[in-house]
Amino acid sequence: MSPAPEIGVAVFILKNDQILFGRRRSSSIGAYTYALPGGHLEFGESFEECAAREVKEETGLEIKNIEFLTANSFVLSDKVHLVAVFMRAHLSDPEKAPQNLEPDKCEGWVWHDLKNLPEPMFGPLRKMLDDGFNPFPTESK
Numbered sequence: 056m057s058p059a060p061e062i063g064v065a066v067f068i069l070k071n072d073q074i075l076f077g078r079r080r081s082s083s084i085g086a087y088t089y090a091l092p093g094g095h096l097e098f099g100e101s102f103e104e105c106a107a108r109e110v111k112e113e114t115g116l117e118i119k120n121i122e123f124l125t126a127n128s129f130v131l132s133d134k135v136h137l138v139a140v141f142m143r144a145h146l147s148d149p150e151k152a153p154q155n156l157e158p159d160k161c162e163g164w165v166w167h168d169l170k171n172l173p174e175p176m177f178g179p180l181r182k183m184l185d186d187g188f189n190p191f192p193t194e195s196k
């Protein structure tokens with residue numbers, strides 16, 4: 056029987072014109088690609104709770120104005136089917152820098168401009184951005 060789809064929540068943390076990315080390590084899917092902070096939805100969690108928890112666990116940052124943006128279904132192989140929920144948020148304290156709190160999973164966190172995104176990017180995210188998805192509120196562009 057095929058495994059169940061996994062539900063991930065990924066967060067576009069926006070600071071001025073920039074987005075926070077981390078390069079994934081080899082142990083999980085999307086090895087060595089740049090992705091957003093995020094992780095798997097736990098039983099009973101809202102998307103907002105999952106976003107805040109994963110961002111705090113991975114970067115030490117607290118986020119506010121957490122909003123749902125979109126969701127996508129990606130079949131990556133005959134074993135991996137992801138349902139990715141994309142959220143947007145801002146830093147509670149814009150002066151605070153991200154820490155790499157899970158160095159076994161991530162090489163470090165860096166802010167990138169939407170016009171100068173890091174490569175290679177995690178496949179599902181690359182596809183969304185190539186399709187023209189823009190996580191910034193329309194009034195700020």
Ligand SMILES: Nc1nc2c([nH]c(=O)n2[C@H]2C[C@H](O)[C@@H](COP(=O)(O)OP(=O)(O)OP(=O)(O)O)O2)c(=O)[nH]1
Pocket residue numbers: 061062063064065066083084090091092093094095096137138139160177179180
């Ligand atoms: N972190 C992250 N996950 C993403 C992104 N895009 C995307 O489809 N996902 C999917 C992949 C995974 O199925 C799921 C969770 O990702 P993950 O691999 O980072 O999870 P994790 O180990 O940190 O989570 P956990 O098991 O500790 O809860 O979300 C993204 O940009 N960042």
